[in-house]
Amino acid sequence: MAVDAVDPVVGTKDPVVATPYGAVRGRFENGIAVFRGIPYAAPPFGARRFRPPEPPEPWDGVRDATAFGPTPPKPPYSEAFARLLADPVVPGDDCLNLNVWTPAPDPGARLPVMVWIHGGALTRGSSAVPVYDGRAFARDGVVFVSVNYRLGIEGYGLFPDAPANPGLRDQLAALEWVRASVARFGGDPDRVTVFGESAGAISIGALLASPRSRGLFHRAVLQSGPPEASDRDKVRRMVRRMATRLKIPATAEAFAAVDRDLLLRTQADVGRLSSPVLGGPAFGIVVDGDLVPRDPLEALVEGAAPDVGLLLGWTSDEYRLWLVPGGLVERVDRLGPVALAGAMARCRCGHEVPRGYRALHPDAGIADLVGQIITDHLLRVPLHRLADARTGRPTASLDADVPGGDRAPAYVYEFAWPSNVPGLGACHALELGFVFDTADAPESAKLAGEGAPQELADAMHGAWVRFAAHGDPGWPAWDDSHPVHVFGAGDPHTVRGPRDRELALWEDESARAAARPVDRPTAGPEGEPTGSGSGSGAASGSGTGSMEGAPVSPPAVTASARIASPLSAVRRFRRSGGAERT
Numbered sequence: 001m002a003v004d005a006v007d008p009v010v011g012t013k014d015p016v017v018a019t020p021y022g023a024v025r026g027r028f029e030n031g032i033a034v035f036r037g038i039p040y041a042a043p044p045f046g047a048r049r050f051r052p053p054e055p056p057e058p059w060d061g062v063r064d065a066t067a068f069g070p071t072p073p074k075p076p077y078s079e080a081f082a083r084l085l086a087d088p089v090v091p092g093d094d095c096l097n098l099n100v101w102t103p104a105p106d107p108g109a110r111l112p113v114m115v116w117i118h119g120g121a122l123t124r125g126s127s128a129v130p131v132y133d134g135r136a137f138a139r140d141g142v143v144f145v146s147v148n149y150r151l152g153i154e155g156y157g158l159f160p161d162a163p164a165n166p167g168l169r170d171q172l173a174a175l176e177w178v179r180a181s182v183a184r185f186g187g188d189p190d191r192v193t194v195f196g197e198s199a200g201a202i203s204i205g206a207l208l209a210s211p212r213s214r215g216l217f218h219r220a221v222l223q224s225g226p227p228e229a230s231d232r233d234k235v236r237r238m239v240r241r242m243a244t245r246l247k248i249p250a251t252a253e254a255f256a257a258v259d260r261d262l263l264l265r266t267q268a269d270v271g272r273l274s275s276p277v278l279g280g281p282a283f284g285i286v287v288d289g290d291l292v293p294r295d296p297l298e299a300l301v302e303g304a305a306p307d308v309g310l311l312l313g314w315t316s317d318e319y320r321l322w323l324v325p326g327g328l329v330e331r332v333d334r335l336g337p338v339a340l341a342g343a344m345a346r347c348r349c350g351h352e353v354p355r356g357y358r359a360l361h362p363d364a365g366i367a368d369l370v371g372q373i374i375t376d377h378l379l380r381v382p383l384h385r386l387a388d389a390r391t392g393r394p395t396a397s398l399d400a401d402v403p404g405g406d407r408a409p410a411y412v413y414e415f416a417w418p419s420n421v422p423g424l425g426a427c428h429a430l431e432l433g434f435v436f437d438t439a440d441a442p443e444s445a446k447l448a449g450e451g452a453p454q455e456l457a458d459a460m461h462g463a464w465v466r467f468a469a470h471g472d473p474g475w476p477a478w479d480d481s482h483p484v485h486v487f488g489a490g491d492p493h494t495v496r497g498p499r500d501r502e503l504a505l506w507e508d509e510s511a512r513a514a515a516r517p518v519d520r521p522t523a524g525p526e527g528e529p530t531g532s533g534s535g536s537g538a539a540s541g542s543g544t545g546s547m548e549g550a551p552v553s554p555p556a557v558t559a560s561a562r563i564a565s566p567l568s569a570v571r572r573f574r575r576s577g578g579a580e581r582t
Contacts, residue, residue: 014066015105019181022059026100027066032138033105035185037069040177041096041170044150050162050252053096053173069097071126072151073260075268080325084421085429086443087120088128098174099127101134101144102186109143109186112193112469115178115217116146117171119198119225119429122283123152123271131444136437140465143187147174152267153242153255156283158235162252164288171203172291175216193219193468195311197432201225206285208305209296219408219471221311221464223435224318224428226382227296230284237281241270297382301389306407309471310390311464312383313413316488317425319371324423332367343370347377349509356505372502380499381506387412387478409477411467414498416488417456420449426488434487437461459492 015033016025026035041053048054070092077085104111114137118125127146134144147170149155155167163169179189194217196204204220205227207213236250243250245266246258255263271282287294323329332339340354347353357369364372390410415431424430424447433444439452463473463485475485475494482497 016062017105017184019184020177021056023062024065025062026105029135031103032135033100033102033185034135035065035100035102036067037094037097038063038065038100039069039094039097040147040174043093044096044154044166044170045093049256050154050157050159050166052163052166052169056096068099068128069148070095071128072096072148073154073264074120074124074126074151075264075271077124084321084325084424084447085124086129086131086446087124088126088130090126090128095148096150096170096173097127098145098147098177099134100182100185101138103138103141103143104186105184106186107183110183110188110191111141111143111186112191113143113145113178113182113187113189114464114468115175115192115194116144117149117194117196117200117203118146119196119200120151122156122167122199122285123267125151125199129443130441131432131436131438133436133438133441136461137465140461142465142468143182143185145174145178145182145187147171149174152283153239153263156235156285157239157252157255158232158286159239159250159252159255163290164286165206165291168203168206168285169291171207172210172213172216175207175213179216190218191468192217193221195221195223195464196225197223197429198225202228202285205296205300206292208308209294209299210291211293212291214305217308219309219311219468220305221467222313222383222386223431224314224379226379227300227386228285228382229287229292229295230282232286234281235284235286238270238283241281242266245270297386301385303389303407309408309467310386310410311413311467311473312387312410313415313484314375314379314383315426315428315430316414316416317371317418318375318379318428320423320425321428321430323367323371324427329365329367329423332370333365336366339366339370343373346374348513349377349506350512352512353505353509356508357502360501376499376502376506381503383412384482384499384503386410387482390477391479408471411473411475411485412478412483413463413473413475413485413487415460416486417453418489419447420451421447431460431487433457434460435464456487456492460487463492 014025014027015035016023017035019038021039024035024038026033039056042048042056044051044053068090071088071090072095074087076082077087102111116127116132116134118127118129118132127148132146134146137144149170150167155170156165158164175194178192182189182192194204194207201222202225204222205225206229208220209227240250243254246262248254248258285292323332344350344354354369354373357373361369361372387410390407415434416426417430418425419427419430427447430447433439433441433448433452434457437457438444439448439454439457444452467473473485476483482500483494484498485492485494486498
């Protein structure tokens with residue numbers, strides 16, 4: 001139940017809510033009841049290190065919930081990315097906590113609920129980022145919840161003596177807390193929408209496909225992140241390289257004995273040679289036979305979670321966040337065919353794909369071509385596949401006015417407004433300040449620049465609220481005509497099939513790949529298999545992890561690229577400082 005408690009210091013009434021583990025006291029901020037730092041699981045250290053989350057210890061009395069709780073251990077962004085992306089650190093071990101913004105902490109309110117899972121390459125980010133303030137959602141009649149979860153080696157290290165995916169298991173535990181507790185904060189546990197961006201969206205894709213999440217949420221928003229599973233060997237290489245640096249066995253027991261700060265420094269150092277765009281060892285969600293029983297995209301395409309409505313989308317220039325901060329656009333342009341060969345290696349495609357993109361975009365520079373090719377391969381192709389799986393009649397819905405049928409619909413958007421920061425365009429993560437209606441916050445302005453249009457925030461934030469409340473954001477559901485709602489300069493509008501020509505290139509490549517023999521992969525400059533032009537362009541095992549704040553490593557080059565001395569060109573690129581890393 002929710003009650004009012006008189007604060008003896010200031011004489012005002014603060015909201016107090018009873019949770020399954022004890023009562024918490026928040027505070028009213030401009031008429032919104034806000035609770036911060038509520039533990040949903042016990043601190044994941046000591047005997048709990050690298051283990052699945054456990055319930056928190058119950059407490060007596062009323063626990064203060066007016067400040068953000070500790071953030072999970074994480075390395076800082078590099079200087080180049082820290083200028084664009086806020087990532088506060090709150091010290092402490094009790095980092096498996098969440099926050100609630102609610103307009104009515106009353107069990108009878110039964111308001112729609114939105115649960116936010118942040119991005120950050122599964123290595124950075126937290127619920128304390130000011131861009132993720134939930135006041136606007138609560139203002140508009142939504143109970144908003146944001147969660148912390150374990151990151152990096154703590155959350156996604158793969159060990160022989162510990163279960164996989166503890167960070168994803170944290171998210172599942174948070175959703176179970178929401179199911180059990182959110183009604184006391186005024187939310188309806190039968191109207192929960194989970195939404196996330198980048199690594200958060202990838203996480204949601206895995207949760208969508210997991211049988212263990214059934215009934216915990218009813219709608220899902222995937223922003224700039226596809227359902228996917230990383231290659232287990234790729235994650236193991238990250239762990240083994242860290243173990244080599246630390247001179248310890250690659251086991252959870254050995255890693256648990258290492259000083260936490262040293263572990264973070266080693267993780268950051270090893271991760272400098274990796275890029276979710278062009279490969280390398282990295283942390284990611286893996287198929288574990290338990291929480292993630294199979295590849296999430298394939299499971300969803302084949303019919304998993306058919307009753308969960310979907311809102312999916314991307315930004316027009318995702319890749320510019322990866323290339324612009326370190327000045328890599330000019331360097332990639334200078335690399336010319338070597339960079340295109342790297343894109344072919346990463347996407348495992350033949351020459352026909354970059355030739356097709358060049359024909360469609362004759363005036364684009366090499367960096368723009370490479371960026372769009374990789375963005376489409378890693379992101380838009382799998383999201384199109386997921387949307388295509390929902391083109392049947394809508395399923396039975398929570399809303400009586402939605403007709404029944406086979407599968408809940410999908411709605412697709414594109415964020416096209418270019419940042420006022422020179423060179424960024426409509427880059428990865430730029431839409432967040434508009435979705436949260438926090439575009440006026442200084443932390444949003446780091447990425448968007450000054451003067452972001454409030455009317456665009458009104459439109460985009462309103463669409464997310466409508467989707468959570470009614471299952472319809474306000475434009476046509478995905479069908480064979482491929483309607484995409486574009487949020488850009490001017491009024492938002494729907495365009496039919498804006499990416500169809502590019503995506504047709506990947507369909508043709510898939511047909512060619514199925515017809516040609518499979519070549520043995522060759523080793524690239526970092527020991528990564530480069531492939532030789534095969535692959536469908538789907539996300540099967542591609543392992544993007546997250547594209548937020550990602551460095552760009554030197555491209556691997558296939559033998560089929562027919563470029564003289566490609567490894568020498570890559571080494572020259574490295575010496576030039578082109579591989580600036582976070």
